[in-house]
Amino acid sequence: MISGSFLARKPAREFNVELRSVEKQGIKHKGIVKLLSPIGIALESNVPPGVYLIKLQENLEIKVSLIKSKGKSPYQGFDIISVIRDGMEFTRLSNDEFNILCKSAEEVIEDIH
Numbered sequence: 424m425i426s427g428s429f430l431a432r433k434p435a436r437e438f439n440v441e442l443r444s445v446e447k448q449g450i451k452h453k454g455i456v457k458l459l460s461p462i463g464i465a466l467e468s469n470v471p472p473g474v475y476l477i478k479l480q481e482n483l484e485i486k487v488s489l490i491k492s493k494g495k496s497p498y499q500g501f502d503i504i505s506v507i508r509d510g511m512e513f514t515r516l517s518n519d520e521f522n523i524l525c526k527s528a529e530e531v532i533e534d535i536h
Contacts, residue, residue: 425486425513430460430461430462430521431459431460431463431465431480431511432456432458432459432460432484432521432523432525433457433458433459433525434456434457434458434459434525434526435527437455437456437457438455438456439453439454439455439456440446440453440454440455440456440466440477440478440484440496441453441454441466441477441478442466442470442476442477442487443461443472443475443476444473444474444475444478445473445474445475445535446473451496452468452469452470452475452523453468453469453500454466454467454468454477454499455467455468456524458497459516459521459524459525460521461503461515461517461518461521462487462502462503462514462515462516463490463500463501463502463503464485464487464497464500464501464503465499465500465501466496466498466499467497467498467499467502468497468498468499469470469496469497469499470499471489472489472490472491474487474488474504475487475501476490476507477489478483479483479520479524480510480520480523481522481530482508483508483520484506485504485505485507485509485516486504486505486506486507487501487503487504488501488504488505490502503515503516508520508522510536
């Protein structure tokens with residue numbers, strides 16, 4: 424996660440995601456979200472270099488690119504290239520999306536009150 428890694432948070436609960444290759448249609452990989460920031464994501468995964476789509480919520484998908492690193496396997500970092508929200512493309516996760524993905528349900532409800 425290039426700049427903004429200081430914003431990275433470990434989600435309250437890790438969750439499984441599917442990475443769909445943008446370059447090779449039909450190729451899918453599995454990963455577990457370990458760390459998230461508005462501009463990047465770290466997964467427990469083992470995918471080859473490339474660009475992938477990851478569905479985070481019903482109307483929220485991110486397009487990511489694997490960061491070349493000498494990180495510890497099986498963890499991989501990805502830059503968020505774009506965020507697809509309700510069919511529109513953006514450059515980063517919104518603060519609300521970031522908080523909802525990282526916080527527990529109790530924390531989100533507490534923030535609302």
